[in-house]
Amino acid sequence: MTTALMLTTSRDSDGAPVLTAAGEIDMSNAETFAAALAAAVRPESRPLVVDLTAVEYLDSAGLAALFQHADRIEVVAGSLLTPLLTVSGLTDLTVVRGR
């Protein structure tokens, strides 16, 4: 049994691609998350918006997937994840914003 995670791909009002995650991301489902990320990222198009507002938990395996695409994504996260993204240094490479 893997950790519950729901991934949805869509576009935002500006037409940018959005990957919305809900649930928890840990080493048991990080690959799924990474695969979804890889599929949603388009080279030479607009950065992918990764919406982690509904993510309750994210660990280093999930972070690794984000780091891999750091220069082609924007991350939207709630206050719960902010300290983690800051501490991990992702905020230095990627735009991280609240909604």
Next chain:
Amino acid sequence: MSDVFAADAEVGRDLAAVDWKRTPVGPPEGWPQSLRTAVSILLSSRFPMWMAWGPGLTFFCNAAYRRDTLGRKYPWALGRSASEVWAEIWADIGPRVQNVLDTGHATWDEDLLLFLERSGYPEESYHTFSYSPLRDDDGALVGMLCVVSEETDRVIAERRMATLRDLGSDPSVVRTEDEALAFAALQLEGNRRDLPFTVTYIFDENGRARRRSSTGLPPGHPVAPAILGDDHPWLTVAESRLVPLEGPGLPTGDWPKPPREALVVPLLRQGDAPYGFLVAALNRYRPADETYRGFIELIAGHLAAGIAGVRSYRAQQRRAEELAELDRAKTTFFSNISHEFRTPLTLIMGPLDELRTRLDSADPAILDELEVIHRNGLRLGKLVNALLDFARLEAGRMQARYEQVDLAATTAELAGVFRSAVERAGLAFEVDCPPLPEPVLVDRGMWEKVVLNLLSNALKFTFDGSIRVTVRAGRGEAVITVADSGIGIAPEAMPRLFERFHRIENVRARSNEGSGIGLAMVKELVGLHHGTVSAESTPGEGTTFTVRLPFGTAHLPPDAIVTPGEVAPVLAAARPFLQEADRWSPGSPPPGPRPAGRPGGDVADIVVADDNADMREYLTRLLCSAGHRVVAVGDGRQALDAVRTEAPDLVVSDVMMPRMTGLELVAALRGDSRTAGVPVLLLSARAGAEASIEGLDAGADDYLFKPFSAAELLARVRANVELARLRNHHARWRTALVDSLQEAFFICADDGAVIEINAAFTEITGYGPEGLPYAADHPWWPDPEIDPEAYAEVIVAFDVLMQHRQGRYTVPLVHRDGHRLWVAAAFNQVRDPESGRLVIVGTFRDVTDEHYAIQRETALASLSMRLSEADDLADALAGACDELRGLWQASYVLAAVFDGADPPALTVTDPEMTWENAPRQQLLSIRDRPMLTPVTEHTTGAGIALEHPRGTMVLWVGFGNQRPFTEQDQTLLALLAGHLGQSLRRVHQIDQQRETALALQRAILGPDQLPAGFAVRYEPATRPLKVGGDWFDTVPLPDGQIGLVVGDCVGHGLPAATVMGQLRSAFRALLLQDPSPARALSALDRFAALLPGASCATVFCGVLDPASGHLRYSAAGHPPPIIAHADGSTELLDQGRSRPIAIRPHEARPEATFDMPPRTTLLLYTDGLVERRRRPLTDGIDEATTAVRLGRRTPVEDLATEVMTRLAPEDGFDDDVALLLYRQPGPLELEFPAESSRLSAIRAALRGWLERCGVDPAISQNVLIAAGEACANAIEHGNRDHVGGLIRLRAAATADALRLIVTDSGRWRIPSPGDSPHRGRGIMLMRAFMSEVRITTGAAGTTIDMQTRIAT
């Protein structure tokens, strides 16, 4: 599987497998909700439970019950009727079950004895259990639920402990083996459950086993013959073993059926075959396991110790009797021999008196001789009479005839006859005897002996001053004293003063004569008059003897009283005393015979030296015919040796002789101070003045030319002897004196050479005068090579000898034959009046025996001291080794115990030493030798084998120096080893008893498996007990609740502990039955009311829901628990209070609640923690409150220690103390397989726990991330080597911090730079979110230990 069985996988599966259709309850699908609920509660509980449901009483049970009680009946029992399942005990429990079903009332049984057949045989077991009714959905009674706790171990442990305690409780001194065995039998008889019957066999002097005591057996029962045949299976020597019991009519003890087996245990004796053995029939209803056997072996150990005690007592007594018998024989002998002396003595004295009268005018010389004979005859007569009197007194054959006398006058008259002797001795004599107011009855003859003996004694030991005799009237008695100003008596000699044949040695006296019976007789004679005699003395000042005689006649037998008869003259009795005293006076002739072997008059000892045999013979014949005694030798050398051996009166020597001429002989004699005075008469064929002058120049006394006439020679010899005697009178006197000394005597010249010695010297050292002079180093000194230590001692003493004017020392010497001896010497420096040179005059005494005796005593005493301080066997052995090392200045001492382990267990004073570098060869060879036989290995060491409780032990003393290990050392080693063996055995027994006692006590205190988050401390007031009247308990209850109990029975020590054990078990079961503190306490009231000693106990009981922190509680007279909040505020749980236990047992009790906020700390305690004399209880509670408040940031386990330390009075707690600490919430402890799929559930659990801890959500998230990374790493890295390992997570909180520990069983891998950059991010996150992270990798796995603050 039906859902109803889901709560327990295993038992549930077996329940599901039951063919329910065939049972009265039918298939589970049709079960009412009430049954389903009951089954599910049953299965989810961790307490042993079973239930019976429906008209068929269908049996259900849970896993705990299966494990503890059901045994091999599982799973057969499931679904059957309870009456079938428990057929063997249905007679006991059936009525109880029925009662519950009929009345709806619960039952309660404590320690009920049930014979369960769960292990293949009926087993004695004890259970405390309750039966509660079960109702169906309509509320009708349909079944019962039983909650059981098994108490078998505790009940049996208590029973055995009681027997052991009774065995050790004999207050009296046991004098015989029969008494010892009878007492033990009486105690063993009291426990027929563990000991259905016992027989004790002791080996008699022929080695046959005789029955000496038995318990539980009718007299003459065939199972235990009075004497065992040689092939009897019970005959055992080495160790205990089980034997089968058979035969009809075996006694059954307290059981329905006879025992099937017995344990035969030898009654071991140190270093020897066993005394005998104990046969203990075993309870067939209990397994013959290690504790059971241990119990019986302890009994056997006790019996053996008892017999050992009795036998040593008997041996001592026998020795005393033998001594007394010897004493009687001695008295009889003296009596007989004295009597035999009297006849010849009479026949000597009669004619002698005749002769003295007839030869009145004869030659004065003859009269002198007669006088000597007469005097000594009288003396002999006096001695013989005294001995006879004494023997008669001893035998009770001396009949006193008491007559009334004027005691003052009689005593004064007796004293009067001594006056002249006293005055001649130069002493003042005072007699002060005024008339007495009342008459005294004495046997006149006896009284004379009393007074004369005392006076004679006083005179003998008084040299200056006076002797004083007084008679006075005391209270109802006449008091007669004889006081002197003599040398006095040393205090240590006083106790034996009146003992017969006892003489005070080495004191100055007028005479050395004496038989040692005078004072003993005085005492006996005074005793015949019902009087007393006593002495007071100050050494150097004098002695006073006081005799007290009662007035009147009341104390005397009437038929022994006679009318005063004719008074015989006092003088007759006094004459021998006076004669004796006369010879002590300075003016009287010299005492005793002349020195033996020293001829008087013209007879002389002569050494003749001539190389011509004819001449030698002629001279010899000639001199012998004149009455001289002659030693003839062939040359000057031999003559010199003869003279040095014993100085003669004269040396007659030829001049011309081989080896040493006459002139050389003269020179040698004159050169030696010891022989310088021996006169020498030289014979020479060379006539002429020159020859004669040459001889005289050389120092010869006279010169005679051959040929000479016989008359001329004899005349010269006589003249020279007489001349020399005149000249050498003093020298000879001195030589005789010196030789008669019993102490060794020596004179040492100023260069250290010994130039003169006496006979005792030769006897002690083996070196005779022939070797004189002995230059330093003297040959009797120890060899500096072999024994440098002893040599050094002698050198120091020798320096003292040479440097000081006088002194004393004790030194080791070596006898000529090589054996070691010790002498105590005293010396003085003297100036030789002739030569003017300084010489040292010394004497010494052989104190070897004393020295070794003291050494042995000292060594034994200090070893005993060390052993008595030892706490256990190891400690005793280490102490003993250390002691022995010190004793012999050994380089090390080693003890190897061959207990079957390889290598054997070593105890060594040298920490560097192991079995590898130990003298293995020697140790192994000594191991195989007989016990207690010392072995010396030339230079390496000495060893001995002895018995250690765990096997043969070899003790090895490794030599540290060159000092020889003498025979005495070996004796000492054997002595000490024997002593050590006994002590080790004793210590071992105490160890065993202590261990058993502890195990038994732990059984009372109960298992302490604490739920997580609790810390407890327990300190009983009565040491060495480990239990007291206080207790604590945590009781896991249904729904995850926990019962917290702290209680305090009245008193402490063993009695309180036994009450405590029962209350504790009872309360535990009550709480399980009804988890309400107030109601459980009420139930306990009723229980305790029936239990002696339980009344007035105080108890606090709380029921905690650890999930919510909700606590219900009730206190029965117990001090209030303390709460410390996370912010440092405190409060007391002082609601829900009421009276102590069993006071008004039928009144209800109150209950209160308290909700523990996160991270509060709760302290439950007994009053021993806080109660102090002369201080209000509240002071103590305040102090405890402070301790908990200050310790709220400390983990509870450490806090428990802190509280105990902080509150301990200076000299320790004087009452039992129990405390229990808990912090809400308890720690989170999770264990899960290393699979990433588990992470989500782990996070959920941790999140819930953090909420219960009241941790702020943001911090919570950080902790979750750190924990998640730690777990992920453990899964990813920690278990790469073996799949399926387990990971443990533990989280615990204090008031302001939490600690998280993740442990796995794999090897952590430190990320290397070559790895993906994302690796290692996990550690970075942990460090970022926790204030402290420690990663430890070991062989067993990796531990990540993280802490962070969660509040300020």
